[in-house]
Amino acid sequence: MTKERELAVATTYRIIVCDGTTCINRGSRNLISRLREQLERHGLADRSTISLSGCLGMCDKGPILVVNPGYTIYGNVTEADIPEIVEEHLLHNRPVARLAIQEDHLYNRFFRVFGDAKFFGKQMRITLRNCGIIDPENIDNYLSLRGYEALARVLTDMTPESVVAEVEASGLRGRGGAGFPTGMKWKFTAAQKATPKYVICNADEGDPGAFMDRSAIEGDPHTVVEGMAIGGYAVGASKGIVYIRAEYPLAIKRITKAIEDARAHGLLGENILGSSFSFDIEIRLGAGAFVCGEETALIHSIEGTRGMPRPRPPYPSVQGLFGLPTVINNVETWANIPVIILDGAKWFQTVGTETSKGTKVFALAGKVVNTGLIEVPMGTSLREIIYDVGGGIPGGKKFKAVQTGGPSGGCLPEQYLDTPIDYESLAKAGSIMGSGGMIVIDEDSCMVDIAKFFLEFTQNESCGKCTPCREGTKRMLEILTRITEGKGRAGDIEKLERLGNMIKKASLCGLGQSAPNPVLSTIKNFREEYEEHIHQGRCRARVCTNLVTYQITEKCVGCGACRKVCPVVAISGTAKKQHVIDQDKCVKCGMCFNTCKFDAIVKV
């Protein structure tokens, strides 16, 4: 039995025939007997149901057939079309495009399987279209859902120029963060004469709190492989490299298997599908350096040296890996490519906003009810993501800010919640799209502390090549540390702003140019918290330990548990009487607070 046939037999079909007056007049009932006959012929009769429906409302296109799975609506169907529909759609899982009224857009697939649960309601899955549906380690699963069809199409029907033109027309922009138009990038590389050329998939996801690329590769590795092969054909590259974090063992295993299986099926290697195009992919592991997400640093890392960025131009599209023209795109960008080829640039353009087309995947986490991986159309508001998809803030706490773009992004407070997600709007609000980290912060977090957290990260990850980033982030971190320790000085905020703007302007690469963003955006939106820390010695979220005092309230039953755990003997009191903390001795370790079973100890 062929694979297609196996799959066809395992599936149950439901065919709905419109039985409204117009369709009947146009001959819908004649279709039914023909359908039965064809289903019998292919041995699909026991697995199929044919049902009649009331008027579907598309009378001008009658007779109408709806075929499931596939959710395809066929119009103007004649008896002569029936054998083709049964054979192509049911047996080979290829909807008959010339009769379809509603096209089977790939993203719809998700809803057929998981329905319209609230979590999925506002989502639209293009790059994650197969995640959770297919077995990622089974190439036949991917093939059965029109996998590698886009590659086959470009190899047989399209010239490399027309592939580049299609991607350019789609308006797809780089999903790694900066949002550079993908088609333009490809065009630059395609125009280069030097060979061999390379295509690289950047899967070095280092942003703390982001796991989009990992999940995408773990859930559907073939779409990345297919996207890269199409990219290779478009720009004239014969070699692809997946640069992936060593910390992602499962993702590495799955992409490795996907590449091997694709090779075994003749979808990678010499003369793919009988064409003159040869292309293969190898895997290179990262080794834990955030800066390697920057394209020139990534290239250095693949070349086996320290991953430090270099000035651009020349851009990698002209002089990249081993000095040769190279296209570098992020995992999510590659995953969009097969869909653009299959559904067309015209369709892709209908999703999203004026300047940002398509969807964006976010790793939604932090103080939000539903944490996880989501994909929404560009233009969805932050509010919709946090409250409708994310389910709001747990524990009845108050929303304080949402952080996008990780260590390169900013914190946006409540007044920006209606900002639509696209590259320009987020930048205007003072953050960035970034690669897709989205952390929700509630009133329990201190914004100065959050800024310090991100700066600690970037300071630690600064490669040290250029002075503004290496020294500047260090000095900023010192100032932030002293503010959180209650030793802030008048003028510190202005100094942070001055330093931050300087680092942004003078740094060599994206890491330095964006490192001050978390600090600058929190100063812009939460300046009063900085001022409270410096001038009043107060941390309103009670996070900065030096600015917190512990007090025992009248809820105290005098059990003495706190007295016993206090490491500096700052707590005194007699049994069954309210205890007191000697503030001069207290080192603010919080042991008493964690120990008390009666909630009698409060932070003020």
Place this chain on the structure above:
Amino acid sequence: MTTTQANDAIATDDQKLAQLKEFIAQTQKDEHPDSFLIAVLHKAQELYSYLPVPVMDEIAQEMAIPTAHIWGVATFYHYFNLTPPGQHVISICLGTACYVRGAAQILQTLRDELKIDMGQVTPDGLFSLQPARCLGACGLAPVVMIDDKIHGELTPKKMIQILNQYRKQAKK
């Protein structure tokens, strides 16, 4: 055992070295053999659990790359250990989601309990502590990964209980 003795023991572990050399030999057939340095270091760390200096010297010989350059690369990337790790490696996630949900407290608990800092090994060699960026288990934040196992939704108390389980096992 002194460090020198330990290094000698490593350098003479023929079986591992042979495996490493074989791996290197394969990479040298490529058009850009030097570009495999990081892959070779990954292999070495897989074999030895860290990168001993004598092994880096061997790599330098085999790949014809100066040890100084290899040292430069090994120190640049966080993933490579330059000292032997503990029997159980504790990676504490310091990603944003974990941080917002209290990873700092967990880290403090680990520091207090193990009396070591990041990148150090306990005197008994049982645990070593290292930071991890996002482990991708944000739904379970805050999380700690001990060897390959993820422990999630941690509180200081739960963290201590987990450590005690490993200690108990080690005693058996």
